[in-house]
Amino acid sequence: xxDVVDFLLNTQLGLNSPDWVVMLISHLVVVGMLxxxxxxxxxxxxxYERRAIARMQDRVGPNRxxxxxxxxxxxxxxxxxxxxxxxxxxxxKIVHLLAPIVAAxxxxxxxxxxxxxxxxxxxxxxxxLLFFFAISSISTVGLLMAGWASNNKFALLGAMRAVAQxxxxxxxxxxxxxFAVMFAGSMSLMAIVEAQGGxxxxxxxxxSVPDLGLGWFVFTPVGFLAFVCFFIAALAEGERxxxxxxxxxxxxxxxxxxxxxxxxxxxxxxxxxxxNFLLCAITATIFFGGWQxxxxxxxxxxxxxxxxxxxxxxxxxxxxxxxxFYLLAKTYMFFFxxxxxxxxxxxxxxxxxxxxxxxxxxxLTMINIxxxxxxxxxxxxxxxxxxxxxxFAGEPGNLVRWVIAFAVTxxxxxxxxxxxxxxxxxxxxARQAALxxxxxxxxPPRSA
Amino acid sequence: xxxxxxxxxxxxxxxxxxxxxxRMLLTVDGETVVHLEPVFGYLHRNHEQLAEVNTYLQNMPxxxxxxxxxxxxxxxxxxxxxxxxxxxxxxxxxxxxxxxMVELTRILNHAGALGFMINDMGAWQTPLxxxxxxxxxILDLFELVSGARMMCNYFRFGGxxxxxxxxxxxxxxxxxxxxxxxxxxxxxLLRENEILLARSEGIGILPRxxxxxxxxxxxxxxxxGIAYDIRKAEPYSIYDRFDFDVPVGSVGDVYDxxxxxxxxxxxxxxxxxxxxxxxxxxxxxxxxxxARQNVRPPVGDAYARVESPKGxxxxxxxxxxxTKPYRYKVRAxxxxxxxxxxxxxxxxKVADIVVILGSIDIVMGEVDx
Numbered sequence: 001x002x003d004v005v006d007f008l009l010n011t012q013l014g015l016n017s018p019d020w021v022v023m024l025i026s027h028l029v030v031v032g033m034l035x036x037x038x039x040x041x042x043x044x045x046x047x048y049e050r051r052a053i054a055r056m057q058d059r060v061g062p063n064r065x066x067x068x069x070x071x072x073x074x075x076x077x078x079x080x081x082x083x084x085x086x087x088x089x090x091x092x093k094i095v096h097l098l099a100p101i102v103a104a105x106x107x108x109x110x111x112x113x114x115x116x117x118x119x120x121x122x123x124x125x126x127x128x129l130l131f132f133f134a135i136s137s138i139s140t141v142g143l144l145m146a147g148w149a150s151n152n153k154f155a156l157l158g159a160m161r162a163v164a165q166x167x168x169x170x171x172x173x174x175x176x177x178x179f180a181v182m183f184a185g186s187m188s189l190m191a192i193v194e195a196q197g198g199x200x201x202x203x204x205x206x207x208s209v210p211d212l213g214l215g216w217f218v219f220t221p222v223g224f225l226a227f228v229c230f231f232i233a234a235l236a237e238g239e240r241x242x243x244x245x246x247x248x249x250x251x252x253x254x255x256x257x258x259x260x261x262x263x264x265x266x267x268x269x270x271x272x273x274x275x276n277f278l279l280c281a282i283t284a285t286i287f288f289g290g291w292q293x294x295x296x297x298x299x300x301x302x303x304x305x306x307x308x309x310x311x312x313x314x315x316x317x318x319x320x321x322x323x324x325f326y327l328l329a330k331t332y333m334f335f336f337x338x339x340x341x342x343x344x345x346x347x348x349x350x351x352x353x354x355x356x357x358x359x360x361x362x363x364l365t366m367i368n369i370x371x372x373x374x375x376x377x378x379x380x381x382x383x384x385x386x387x388x389x390x391x392f393a394g395e396p397g398n399l400v401r402w403v404i405a406f407a408v409t410x411x412x413x414x415x416x417x418x419x420x421x422x423x424x425x426x427x428x429x430a431r432q433a434a435l436x437x438x439x440x441x442x443x444p445p446r447s448a
Numbered sequence: 449x450x451x452x453x454x455x456x457x458x459x460x461x462x463x464x465x466x467x468x469x470x471r472m473l474l475t476v477d478g479e480t481v482v483h484l485e486p487v488f489g490y491l492h493r494n495h496e497q498l499a500e501v502n503t504y505l506q507n508m509p510x511x512x513x514x515x516x517x518x519x520x521x522x523x524x525x526x527x528x529x530x531x532x533x534x535x536x537x538x539x540x541x542x543x544x545x546x547x548x549m550v551e552l553t554r555i556l557n558h559a560g561a562l563g564f565m566i567n568d569m570g571a572w573q574t575p576l577x578x579x580x581x582x583x584x585x586i587l588d589l590f591e592l593v594s595g596a597r598m599m600c601n602y603f604r605f606g607g608x609x610x611x612x613x614x615x616x617x618x619x620x621x622x623x624x625x626x627x628x629x630x631x632x633x634x635x636x637l638l639r640e641n642e643i644l645l646a647r648s649e650g651i652g653i654l655p656r657x658x659x660x661x662x663x664x665x666x667x668x669x670x671x672x673g674i675a676y677d678i679r680k681a682e683p684y685s686i687y688d689r690f691d692f693d694v695p696v697g698s699v700g701d702v703y704d705x706x707x708x709x710x711x712x713x714x715x716x717x718x719x720x721x722x723x724x725x726x727x728x729x730x731x732x733x734x735x736x737x738x739a740r741q742n743v744r745p746p747v748g749d750a751y752a753r754v755e756s757p758k759g760x761x762x763x764x765x766x767x768x769x770x771t772k773p774y775r776y777k778v779r780a781x782x783x784x785x786x787x788x789x790x791x792x793x794x795x796x797k798v799a800d801i802v803v804i805l806g807s808i809d810i811v812m813g814e815v816d817x
Contacts, residue, residue, distance in 0.1 A: 057577035
């Protein structure tokens with residue numbers, strides 16, 4: 001953005017603006033775009049979800065307001081605004097007011113570190129990934145505040161569940177993302193996306209490979225396992241089915257949102273949908289190359305930048321548009337998976353959720369980190385570093401090293417999955433056995 | 449050691465998954481249920497007392513409103529009681545039509561009940577939509593014969609209101625061809641879904657002794673492993689002419705009740721097939737004995753019971769020789785089946801309660817009369 005603004009102001013219009021003006025304008029443009037885009041995204045997401053689920057249920061879904069119901073979210077928004085704001089008499093008024101703000105505000109910050117396209121990022125923090133998840137956990141405080149301040153038992157139960165769930169699923173989520181930091185050597189989300197250019201084997205730094213933007217981490221066994229673990233954890237973190245336990249409407253009415261109405265309720269709703277959108281976007285960014293895709297690299301190479309003063313700024317814009325398109329396409333794909341899961345599955349119980357997280361997901365992600373280390377060791381280290389396997393293979397090419405790494409990590413990950421799955425199944429069988437020992441036998445009904 | 453306090457929660461009377469106006473007074477320790485007391489009566493509308501100031505026939509539409517999912521079965525039980533009291537014979541064809549309607553009712557009730565149960569587990573309405581979709585098709589048939597979809601008011605003492613129209617049987621045959629597919633689909637939903645299994649296996653166990661001591665009937669009792677079905681135990685109407693099996697569970701958990709209902713739907717379809725084969729043609733006698741509509745039964749009392757989709761539905765009538773019942777009592781299966789809820793829920797998690805309640809399959813219109 002800086003380059004484009006600089007080009008327009010100084011080269012085209014000849015204003016000779018100082019550096020800080022260019023910087024300020026480019027940042028304002030980015031921030032303005034982000035905060036205009038975020039709520040619009042959410043508006044569309046609700047419509048998208050309702051139509052998709054309606055399809056699954058043999059219904060049509062909202063199709064009355066505007067063309068094919070596209071304005072339905074706007075109508076909903078207007079309704080939300082005009083609703084009476086009810087605060088229970090016995091509620092803690094101040095905390096009750098603050099809770100939706102605490103829940104919604106941090107989520108908007110998360111947009112700041114999300115790379116939308118090449119050089120299109122509000123703040124390229126060197127610790128972007130850490131920031132992303134650190135900020136997302138603050139939202140949980142808002143949920144607890146809401147549950148506590150409402151002075152409602154359902155709300156309290158919901159808040160307790162929300163905190164327990166989010167806290168235990170942050171761990172596998174972050175553990176599964178560690179591999180990306182190791183692969184890219186940076187916590188900056190931009191660096192992680194850039195590391196996914198080229199083809200699959202580009203992690204071995206092959207210069208001759210054409211940059212098709214397909215070197216996605218998900219194509220490695222390490223990345224794939226991490227992707228599966230992270231997406232499950234993301235469902236729990238975004239409180240999506242089958243982990244929508246904190247707001248289980250059939251059990252505890254609406255969880256921590258029970259006593260909220262009008263715009264305060266809308267704030268929770270907004271926060272949740274933005275969080276879900278961002279979790280999908282971060283999945284796309286870390287595992288599926290974010291804005292990377294065929295053509296982006298070529299457009300970037302033609303565009304104007306400090307290294308390439310002869311480039312055409314049109315290509316900057318085109319590269320940004322294509323990158324954003326790739327990112328959004330991937331994000332919406334993942335959001336569709338979330339929607340489809342919601343349409344298909346019932347929810348787990350809170351203790352089953354905890355068991356799954358602590359006994360299955362966390363060990364699996366930890367083993368995955370070991371795999372990630374091995375992958376890096378095998379693909380990056382040459383004989384100079386004295387790594388045994390490589391010496392044995394005798395100065396192999398990058399492709400051979402890639403294949404060896406693929407095979408080794410695949411074996412480790414499949415074995416880990418198989419072992420843990422078996423452990424948990426045995427656990428299940430043991431419980432069934434205890435049931436049988438109590439004089440009961442589990443079997444399908446027989447006709448008498 | 450952290451000391452914990454027990455928390456009392458009122459689930460209901462206004463709650464998304466209490467299937468009506470029903471309250472569960474819940475004591476929990478964290479998420480674990482320590483004590484549960486079902487509280488009902490919020491929907492009391494003086495049904496039984498009201499029946500004593502109406503004539504026998506005037507009560508027929510009121511029985512529709514008991515269990516509004518199965519108005520046909522309610523009609524049947526009431527008609528049987530009055531016929532027993534007044535000694536009215538039912539023509540052959542009318543008997544077949546009655547059983548046909550009741551078995552269709554059983555299928556639609558179970559399809560809906562299973563959908564609602566999975567909905568209580570948190571599936572966002574998709575299984576419910578599937579169940580309701582099949583139910584709607586059967587309701588279309590009811591509309592065809594009685595003019596109403598839910599409050600059919602189709603039975604009369606000594607027959608039914610009118611004969612089935614000509615297009616009824618072809619339409620029903622078409623519907624029956626599609627039935628096995630969605631019954632299998634519903635079964636696969638449970639048997640092949642890990643989450644559903646985790647939520648239903650070993651949950652809400654009702655041991656057979658407890659079930660018997662509470663007087664539980666219907667799929668809940670059969671899920672606990674007792675093959676008690678009034679259609680077999682004390683065949684009424686013409687059930688002794690049909691060949692069908694009574695499915696039973698073995699543990700008495702939510703899973704068993706689910707499977708029992710699926711199997712019952714299949715057995716109902718078997719009965720329907722036999723009815724289509726055996727149905728006598730309309731020349732065999734009238735179905736709507738108009739002369740008998742205002743009955744004046746002799747002094748005495750009668751109890752008639754049917755296997756409604758939810759369990760034993762009985763009507764007890766006392767006649768003083770007048771045109772109105774002197775005493776009118778309903779033995780509602782939902783009510784009796786709901787009483788052991790506290791025993792079934794103790795020790796399970798809050799999230800399990802709604803699933804257990806859904807697996808009992810209650811309709812509040814019948815629980816509170």
